[in-house]
Amino acid sequence: MMTLSNFIRGVLALSLSGGMYVATSVFAADIPPKLPFESKAIGPGIYAAIDSPRGTSGSNAGFVIGDDGVLVVDSFFDPEATRALVLEIRKLTTKPIRYVVNTHYHADHVGGDAVLRAAGAVIIAHRYVRGWIRTENLHLFGDHLTPQIRAMVTSLPLPDVVTDKDLTVWLGKRKILVRSVLGHTGGDLIVSVPDAKVVFCGDILWRHVAPNIIDGTVARWIDTVDALRHASDAAQTTFVPGHGDVATLEDVVKFDDYLADLRTTVLRERTAGLSGEALVKAALPGLAMRYGDWTAFGYFAPLELRYMDQELAGTKRTPAPVAD
Secondary structure (H helix, E strand, O other): OOOHHHHHHHHHHHHHOOOOOOOOOOOHHHOOOOOOEEEEEEEOOEEEEEEOOOOOOOOOEEEEEOOOOEEEEOOOOOHHHHHHHHHHHHHHOOOOEEEEEOOOOOHHHHOOHHHHHHOOOEEEEEOOHHHHOOOHHHHHHHHHOOHHHHHHHHOOOOOOEEEOOOEEEEEOOEEEEEEEEOOOOOOEEEEEEOOOOEEEEEEEEEOOEOOOOOOOOHHHHHHHHHHHHOOOOHHHOEEEEEEOOOEOHHHHHHHHHHHHHHHHHHHHHHHOOOOHHHHHHHHHHHHHHHHOOOEOHHHHHHHHHHHHHHHHHOOOOOOOOOOO
């Protein structure tokens, strides 16, 4: 079974695959260390923090500067990366960091919540995240769960504000919409800034990266991505995925097609009587012809095929909804 530790290791392995940075200048000590993410201005007062190829952030994040404060979206896996994010925010504004929105409960997106809470942020998440963040993350580590990992997971902050409905947050005159959506975990939020046509998608969107669908329900996921794809202003919108670079409508379409192809491919092989490893072996080459150049495809695609098979068979485990 895919575990979150394997996921994080896979992400970090990909991040480090370019090799460790080696200073070639005798003045290397005078060069400031590189950020573990790339900060990109994507709108007035809006920044995406894209996991660096040599970083250890583990995922993307971002932030929005309003009239009277800052809202952050996700907090990376590594708290040190989160501290670097706070410093980047402080370079741009002295306004208080008021909120952090967790797009879902996975540790690679919430690992730095304590850092942001210490900086003054109120943690906003889907209502199920409060019940999942310290339990389902343990499940995802599987056989790799150590006492140290257990301590890390069970100390993750619980969200302060939870919702399973759409929520509006105001930063002075700046309106931010937090929307509850379905697909990646069963407890997902996306964050949009209407005045700038920017949407932070969390792991509802992956740009040219094969997705982790361990908790996913692909049929519902496709519906959610379809809605992003067909929004009236989609062509003018900038999308920030959970993994991969800043995206456009074209990238949303490609990811929508990926999920649809995954489902169609597995359905076809099941109709032919295949399942399990035989299905993976039969389905993988065709999928690879279309998407084999996507980051992490070789790692995630076989897992995706198994999970899609289980979803169609009605045997896939997904996190159970938790009451407040």
